[in-house]
Amino acid sequence: MQHHEETPVTLMQEHGIKPTANRILILRALLQAGRPLSMTEIETALESVDKSIISRTLSAFRERHLLHVLADGGDSVRYEVCHCAEEEEDSDRHVHFHCEVCGRTFCFEDLPIPAVQYPEGFAVENVEYMAHGVCPECRGRRYASSPSSVA
Numbered sequence: 001m002q003h004h005e006e007t008p009v010t011l012m013q014e015h016g017i018k019p020t021a022n023r024i025l026i027l028r029a030l031l032q033a034g035r036p037l038s039m040t041e042i043e044t045a046l047e048s049v050d051k052s053i054i055s056r057t058l059s060a061f062r063e064r065h066l067l068h069v070l071a072d073g074g075d076s077v078r079y080e081v082c083h084c085a086e087e088e089e090d091s092d093r094h095v096h097f098h099c100e101v102c103g104r105t106f107c108f109e110d111l112p113i114p115a116v117q118y119p120e121g122f123a124v125e126n127v128e129y130m131a132h133g134v135c136p137e138c139r140g141r142r143y144a145s146s147p148s149s150v151a
Helices: 009-014 020-033 038-047 051-063 136-144
Strands: 067-071 077-081 093-101 103-109 130-133
Touching: 009 020, 020 038, 020 051, 020 077, 038 051, 038 077, 051 067
Parallel strands: 093 130
Antiparallel strands: 067 077, 093 103
């Protein structure tokens, strides 16, 4: 699922957010990353932007459904751009994978979250689907650093 035509300004306008210079920088960083980022990763990418501005901007983006907030099972949450401007039905939900070795979280945009039938009376407001394991890059390093057996 590629979103080439979407610019930070267009996305903000679709979600009813006034574009400002800092908001554009923050949203551009999230879009360019191509994967969910933690607050620390966003702060590192945007050293010239004050942490409080980043925090307030992320809150504004969440309120207007411009961000998905993902718990990766660690100590922090990660932020990912939501490309669906509909508040009621989010067609942009997909599976994520968190590498337990490097700590990166990957998007599998072509894998939708499986439909689940919940028991009567439960009102589901949010669903996250996060798989945990080892990414191909870390698996490659793990196998490359294993001592080879000498016969």
